[in-house]
Amino acid sequence: AQPDPEDLAVLMYTSGTTGDSKGVMLCHRNITANIEAMLKAIRVGPEDRALTIVPWYHIYGLTASFLAPLWVGASVTYTDDYRNLIPILQKVGATIMIGVPKLYHTLWRRLNENIQGSFLKRLLFRFYPRLLGKLIKKKLLGEQFRFFISGGAPLHPEVAGALRRLGIAIMEGYGLTETAPVLCLSEPFDPPGTVGRPLPGVQIKIADPDEEGLGEVLARGPNVMLGYYKNPKRTREVFTEDGWFRTGDLGKLDEKGRLYLYGRKKNMIMLESGKKVYPEEVEWEFSRIPEIAEVLVFEDASRGQPMVAAMVYPNWDLLREQGVTDPAQARDVIWEKIKEAQQNLAPFKRLRDKDCLTIVDQPFEKSTKQEIKRHLYVNKPVRR
Secondary structure (H helix, E strand, O other), X not given: OOXXXXXXXXXXXXXXXXXXXXXXXXXXXXXXXXXXXXXXXXXXXXXXXXXXXXXXXXXXXXXXXXXXXXXXXXEEEEOOOHHHHHHHHHHHOOOEEEEOHHHXXXXXXXXXXXXXXXXXXXXXXXXXXXXXHHHHHHHHHOOOOOEEEEOOOOOOHHHHHHHHHOOOOEEEEEEOHHHOOEEEEOOOOOOOOEEEEEOOOOEEEEEOOOOOOOEEEEEEOOOOOOEEOOOXXXXXXXXXXXXXXXXXXXXXEOOOOOEEEEEEOOOOEEOOOOOEEOHHHHHHHHHOOOOEEEEEEEEEOOOOOOEXXXXXXXXXXXXXXXXXXXXXXXXXXXXXXXXXXXXXXXXXXXXXXXXXXXXXXXXXXXXXXXXXXXXXXXXXXXXX
C-alpha cells in the first residue's frame, strides 16, 4: 500500500546529552524532504562510493549516510573499524567519507604531527599548502576522493580550516534528530566555523538576538518532526506559537546567510560581568592536553558567583608513565597543563584557580553518540 506522507515512518530517540531521551516522531515527508534537500545542496551520483562510520540507527546515519546515497544509486560501505579506516577507504575506492568530528580531529592531529616532524613538509604547509595537500590526498585517499562530510557534533574551526588550507574539501552539516536531521550544510571551502546556509526549503532565524546578533536558532521546514511520542507538553514547549522549532542551540547568521553556532543554550555560562562562556570552546582547548582523557566544562556557583569550572577524567596510562599514581598528584600535573593551555583563551573564559578543577575517578557516562551526558554531572556537588 502507498503510505501517506504524513504517516509515522520512524520513531527515533534523541541521544539525551542534556536531559532525558525523547521519542521523536518522523513521518515519511520529514525524511524524504530532507533527502531531496540534501541532494540539491550536494552533487552525488551513481558513480559515487560513500564510506561511513555513522551507525544507521542514528538519524544522521540513516538519512545522510544510508538513504541519501542510495536515493541516487550510489554505493554505501559502513565500517566501525576505525583503526583500519584508511585501508578500507582505499579498498572500496571511496569518493565520499561521512563521519563525526572526533574522526576528523584525530585525522588532523596525526597529519599535523607528520607535517611538524619534517622540515620540508613544514615548508610546504607554510608556503605551498595545496601542493602538500595534493600529495597527502593521493597517498592516503586516492585521486578519486572528493570530500569529507562531518556532522553529529561541532567540528572545530581549526581542523576545518587546516584541511581546507590543504585543499581537502570538508562539508559540515548541522541538524537535530527532530529535523530528520539536516538543517544547514556548508560549502566544501566555506570559512572555518560556519555550518553553512539552510538547505532548500528550510528556514532559519535567530530569536531575540543580542547586540552581536547571537540568539537561539529557530527552524521551520518540511523536515521538522511531528512531535515527541506521548509527550504533548514537551512538544508544545519546543514550538513557538507561529510554528518555529526551538533548537536549543545558540548561533548567529552572517551577511551571506551562513549560520555560526556557539553551543547549547542550556550549557552557556553567564558571568557576573555579563560575558558569556561557551563550554564547548574551553573543552576543545583542554581536550588537546595529552594528560586529559575526558573533560566537562560547566558553571560553578558554589563560591557565591558563577565561575568557569572543569571536571576531568585523567589519562592514567600516560600519567603512570610519568610516575603519577594518585588523584592529588594528577590534579597538580593537570592544573599546570591547563594554565598553559588556557593562554589561548580570553581571560574571562579561563579557570580562575585550581579550586575550579575537579578530578573524577570514572569516565563520564555517555550517550550512544559518545557525547557526555552533561545533565548527570552539572548542578551537583563535586569532590575536588
